[in-house]
Amino acid sequence: MADLIRGADDWADKIHGLTVPADLPHQVQTLHDPIGVAGQIIPWNFPLLMFAWKIAPALACGKSVVLKTAEQTPLSALYAAKLLHGAGLPEGVLNVISGFGPIAGAALASHIDVDKLAFTGSTDTGEIVLELAARSNLKPVTLELGGKSPFIVCEDVDVDQAVELAQLTGPLGTPSRRAFEQGPQIDNEQFEKILKCIRSGIESGATLETGGGQLGSKGYYIQPTSGEKLT
Structure with missing residues (x-):
């Protein structure tokens, strides 16, 4: 900070205006x-x-x-x-x-x-x-x-390199969409919002490989979740 x-x-002290070319006797300047x-x-x-x-x-x-x-x-x-x-x-x-x-x-x-x-x-x-x-x-x-940030892996990719790159996408606010679970959600509203997104993916034809629901019975924890055929 x-x-x-x-x-x-x-x-x-580096934010300044410009002198714009103009015909004499005029002088044109911009000011901030x-x-x-x-x-x-x-x-x-x-x-x-x-x-x-x-x-x-x-x-x-x-x-x-x-x-x-x-x-x-x-x-x-x-x-x-x-x-x-x-x-x-x-x-x-x-x-x-x-x-x-x-x-x-x-x-x-x-x-x-x-x-x-x-x-x-x-x-x-x-x-x-x-x-x-x-x-x-x-x-x-x-x-x-906010927006969507899918991590797309093509068939001809180097899988080891793709895994390494995927691990580098989640340190701040720009991870691949729902690729990382770093702890409990901030509140119940965010918890339900993510579960709703998972349900929406399933209803749209996605296949869950793992996770998809609440982790445990207490707190706003969501299981690590991955799937295929996401749209």
């Missing part, structure tokens, strides 16, 4: 000014890095920030903001709020005084965020949304 903030700080208030919404996966990725560039560009944490993981961002304020960040420049998406997130996305919005999360929620932003003040929106 500290390296990300230092890296963004290094860019603060802070956009104002940046609203930011982050998900629950690696929340401290998400916090740094969102706030650091915005603060370096002179914006003030209102960031909403995920309801499942609010504490890391709140504590990091406390440290930044203790290090001298002025009051009101960085503001962290917590709450549920349909309430706090919707209020942030639709607020008339928010000039720019950045959201990381699911595609379904991203569509709602985009609509709320448009209906308020047509604020520009940056979306980083």
Whole structure:
């Protein structure tokens, strides 16, 4: 996190405008000014890095920030903001709020005084965020949304190499789709969502090789699951 903030700080004096060629006696220049208030919404996966990725560039560009944490993981961002304020960040420049998406997130996305919005999360929620932003003040929106990432192995592939490459795809938020099970799901909603995806694959003609259900009888654990003929 500290390296990300230092890296963004290094860019603060390197963002500049351009002088555009024009006929005399005219002089044409472009200027960069802070956009104002940046609203930011982050998900629950690696929340401290998400916090740094969102706030650091915005603060370096002179914006003030209102960031909403995920309801499942609010504490890391709140504590990091406390440290930044203790290090001298002025009051009101960085503001962290917590709450549920349909309430706090919707209020942030639709607020008339928010000039720019950045959201990381699911595609379904991203569509709602985009609509709320448009209906308020047509604020520009940056979306980083979920998607599918199949790991496709062709018949003529080197199997050993394919296995090695597959093992390297899951350290952060971009693993091959449902190829790795690293622990319990964050909550019951995510647990049921993944089980629903597995059931949908089976109903579409997939054949399970292993797994497919809950692991044990307690907690949000899902069996390591693999299959064939996935679409």
